[in-house]
Amino acid sequence: MAETLKNQRKPELIELPITTRDGEFMAHYSEKGLAGLNFPRAKPGSSRAAGSSRAVNAKQIPLQILQWHRTATAALKKILAGLEPGEFPPLDWAGTTDFQKSVWKAMLKIPLGKTKSYGEIAQAIGKPKAVRAVGGACGANPIPVLVPCHRVLAANNKIGGFSSGLGWKASLLEREGIEF
DNA sequence: CTCCGCCTACCAA
DNA sequence: TTGGTAGGCGGAG
Numbered sequence A: 001m002a003e004t005l006k007n008q009r010k011p012e013l014i015e016l017p018i019t020t021r022d023g024e025f026m027a028h029y030s031e032k033g034l035a036g037l038n039f040p041r042a043k044p045g046s047s048r049a050a051g052s053s054r055a056v057n058a059k060q061i062p063l064q065i066l067q068w069h070r071t072a073t074a075a076l077k078k079i080l081a082g083l084e085p086g087e088f089p090p091l092d093w094a095g096t097t098d099f100q101k102s103v104w105k106a107m108l109k110i111p112l113g114k115t116k117s118y119g120e121i122a123q124a125i126g127k128p129k130a131v132r133a134v135g136g137a138c139g140a141n142p143i144p145v146l147v148p149c150h151r152v153l154a155a156n157n158k159i160g161g162f163s164s165g166l167g168w169k170a171s172l173l174e175r176e177g178i179e180f
Numbered sequence B: 001c002t003c004c005g006c007c008t009a010c011c012a013a
Numbered sequence C: 001t002t003g004g005t006a007g008g009c010g011g012a013g
Helices: A063-081 A098-108 A119-126 A132-138 A166-175
Strands: A013-019 A023-030 A033-038
Touching: A013 A063, A023 A063, A033 A063, A063 A166, A098 A119, A098 A132, A119 A132
Parallel strands: none
Antiparallel strands: A013 A023, A023 A033
C-alpha cells in the first residue's frame, strides 16, 4: 500500500515575489524552506502585466513561510547591493543529487567579494577531475545569488558561463567589487 | 547507453 | 594572443 513515492511528482511549492530595483524575483518555498529563486523575467523598468494580480490569499500562506520570505527578501536585497546578506532562510535541496549539494555547499563557503574556479570547487569536494561536472551543478543551482554560483569563475580568472545570463553574473561580480 | 554542458590543459597558428 | 580539441565527469532521457 505504500503509494509509490514516485507519484509525488508535484512538490507543490508556494511562490512569492521579491521586488527589487533589478526587477521582480520569484521565490519558491516548500514546507522545508526556500527551494528555488528565479531571476526577473523582464528587465527592470518594464512593468509589463504588473503582476497580473494573482493575489495569493496571504491568509492561506503558513506563517513560517512568510517569515522565511522576509529573511530571504532581506538577504537577496543585501547581496544585490553588494553587502553581506546576513541571515538565510533554510534551504530545501530536496530532489537534487549528493554531488550537486556538495558543490552548492562549497559555493556557500566562498566569502562575498571572493571567487573560486570550477577546478578549485572540484578539488574542494574531493573530485578534482569533475571540473566540468561542477559547472553543470552550478547551472543546476536552484537558488542563484543566495547560493553564489556567480562567484565561481573559469580558470585564469575568465568569467566562464552563467545559465541565467552572463550579464547577471558580470553585474553581481561588479557589485561585490570583483574584477575579472 | 548516448548526448550535452557555467571546464581545462595543450597544441597549432 | 586566439582558436580548435580531446579528456573527464555527472545528469538527463
